[in-house]
Amino acid sequence: MTETATIAAALDRYEVVIGLEVHAQLLTRSKMFCPCPADYTSAAPNANTCPVCLGLPGVLPTINQEAVDFTVRTALALHCDIPPFTKFDRKNYFYPDLPKGYQISQYDLPLSVSGHLEFPVGGDAVRCGITRVHLEEDTGTMHHAGDVLQSATSSLIDLNRCGVPLMEIVGEPDLRTPEAAREYLVRLRQILTYIGVNDGNLEKGSFRCDANISLRPRGAQELGVKVEVKNMNSFRAVQRALESEIERQTEVLDAGGTLVQETRGWVEAQGRTISQRSKEQAHDYRYFPEPDLPPLRLDAAFVERVRATLPELPEARAHRFQQQYGLTAYDAAVLTDTRDEADTYEALVAARVPAKLAANWQSGDVAALANEHHVPLQHSGLGIDGLASLLRLVDAGTINGPTAKELLAELYVSGGNPEGLVRDRGLAQVSDTAELSALVDAAITANPAAAADFRAGKQRALGQLMRAVKEATGGKADMPLVNRLLRERLLEQ
């Protein structure tokens, strides 16, 4: 059986229950509990550290206000409740990437609870509950000699990442397929990047995901044994890891075996999960309230102030694009995929580019150029204003489509003023009826066979005549007008 068929067969017999935990680094300028720069990737190892994030004796944490705001903004985007009282707790465990021997996190009174996320999976709307969104600090990073933890004789520790604000988003076990799990993550990442709190980079680990998965026979009430899966650093890896876990668990259950509650790691190269830690080895984190930080009381005024910073979310924006600009659902989704994309679109429309025209160009040629050059429009030579003036020339009939395409490709890289170039190079479209009629007549005279073929009913023969007129104008002819004039002249004779 193919993998897909195996999964489908498994899903016939077992209900799969999946819950996801996402850790997302916040895009603050400084760290969570100290003022060190939060940018940990560009500095030399341990360069972005201070006594606080090094966990030296005697230091104390201070709470980054922006991190609190960002977490509340996220919670509001996920329809969470913001309780009036919240606090930080210590989660105690020993590991070399955790200098204090405890992580400042949140335990029983998180910043937010009881939200949800809605997204489509294969045409159906899926709604997944959000248990909580809380705030904590990231750990440092470790490099193992030989890069294999188990056989390494020593490990190198870099604490630049230590203390970067980290948001934990715990989803309810409402997901039923690996595909739904993937779509949940795609939509969640879209929202986080939209609201400007996270850069959504799975590979670099600024957006990380762990999954809990269990299987139970269809119709059973009781939940199956839960397995936690870690080490998945792409959307594809999440889906594959969960599929592999479904296969593995199905085999065990089908053979009459029982599963053990454990943590398993996804090994990309082997395409399977391997056991990391059993429940018997589970941590006893000894959570208790962080005595170094007074609690937070977030009143309604605070929540409303943060709510006011919340941009229109992608789903709502796509809906509005359909209503306001008459776009198809597909176009609206494409143009609202990222906040930059949607902002660009609305900037074009605001710059008097017709909605449909802007949509076609932005999602077509402009997207292709951005992809080719790895430069988004706003950072290209042309810029949003340049594109708007180019498209206004198209809309006004000043230049034709092919000319616009060529100019776009050139200006995207080199930059320049489209109106000036059209004027200087004489690229304006020839749409004078009298001038074109003369050229049409000349073309018919010069190509009698094609004219005869067309009159005999061969539509394709018109192409040769169109090309003749186009060439005569140096490519600048208003081709729809040429088409009309040719037909009129050929059929009247």
Place this chain on the structure above:
Amino acid sequence: MTLSRAEVDHVATLARLGLSDAEKDRLLGELEAILDHIERLQRVDTSTLAETAQVGDLVNVLRADVPEAPIGAAAALRNAPATDGSYFVVGAIQGTELDA
């Protein structure tokens, strides 16, 4: 209140304290005596009492998100028992952890 030797072992492991058998035996007795004394706490009716995690009435003590210069790797590493380049170094991390 009786504390078992197994509990002493477990707690020592949680706290990452390498203790000799003699130390564990001694601690077992001492901790039992302290826990016996502390037992009187259980007689206090606390049904109407809130928990005090810290004294004072401070709330919402927040810092503006303004970065300050870090101390740099050289200062960070100055007290370290072992370093490699600008990294801290530790010995082998075994596959299984000790958190029994």
Place this chain on the structure above:
Amino acid sequence: MTPRTITELAAALRDGSTTPRTLLDAALAHVDRTEQDLNAYLAVTRELGYMQADAASHMLEEHPDTASPLCGIPMALKDVLCVDGIDTTAGSKILRGFKPPYTSTAVQRLFDAGAVCVGKTNCDEFAMGSSTENSAYGPVGNPWDIERVPGGSSGGSAATVAAGSVPYSLGSDTGGSIRQPAALTGVVGFKPTYGRISRYGLIAFASSLDQIGPFTRTVEDCALVYTTIAGHDPRDSTSDPRAVDDPLASLHAGVAGMRLGIPREYLGEGTEPGVRDAVQAAFRVLEAQGATLQEVSLPSTDVALSVYYIIAPAECSSNLARYDGVRFGSRVERPSLTDTYLQTRGVGFGNEVKRRVMLGTYALSSGYYDAYYRQAQKVRTLVSQEFEAVFKEVDAIVCPTSPSVAFPMGSRDDPLSMYMCDVVTLPANLAGIPGISVPCGFVDGLPVGLQVIAPRFEDARVMRVAHAYEQATDFHAQLSPYASAAA
């Protein structure tokens, strides 16, 4: 008369009869002469001291009127206070050789005022103890009888002031670690309201209880040091932003008309008769000054000790997790990381630290949290409520600082009997309220301390009562043999 107090020395520095260098020379010579007996110092900061003395001289020459009263005056710091580039061990082997890359806020404020650092003082390891016998670097002798302990955990800071090496020092008080050694060595020791003095740079024992405070010879000196170091610090989120009352403004206001409460539980069976007599005599002195004394009750005093011995170890078990031999401190290298952790901590920590880490880890561990830690937090609320109720009846509490006078070294090897030392000091830490100890007599040549406790942020009131008592008596002026010899 030899100037001994900050006030006297500040005047001497300004009238030209001495200089910061002369004072430092004398302090260092005195330390050299007495260290063999006292072992009060873990490090003598000669180089730093002379640098600061010279800087202080300039400050005094250029701004004699605006320079701080502390300018040019020698002092010592408990070795739990971080000073940039200066060995800071917290009395522990595990921190041997550790040089912090930063200076604690309270110490920086002293330095900015022109203070001259003589050294880092000996203490119980990580401030855990009541005798300074738990220092990894040997015990401290009590200047009144070197066979006896100076109290603890800030025993070195207390002893060096009592011995007359320096006019003041800083300590830290988590359950009585300033007040109790002050009482046992016959000096003034003050624990301010929790949140008044920044804890940034104080090596943490129990974060919700720790406060820095001064040892001095007089209450007026105490007020001078306190006003220099108190006040909000953005680096300590638990430091209070409210304006600090100037204790000097009300220092001489006296106690006439004040209502003072004597908690009946604080003079219980465990109180030595000599201590009881001295303290009761002190009550009469306060009465003679016009105060009204009345008995009050703090019924939870007995359980407060239990609350303390859950909360303090629980917090310490977490605070001491950072001593893992990875980034600083000593490390016992083993082939595996886990064994390195176990041995580093097993060898690096002393018995009392291990005991409290074990106790705290147990109290927080799965299945015991509710019975121990949560229950302790609730009873802690009760302890605070009882103080609040008492402070509706009286303006301040007066009582012994310690149930006993200085005891012989090695005489309390049972942990519980040692814990009992703090029974009348630790409730103030649980409630976060200020307390001071001021000398109030002697029993067989050993000092006794009178404790004054007031509501939160009434630090000035505590000093006002203590000062009124001090001015009516001369116990504070009596010198230990080491101080008399220096005269």
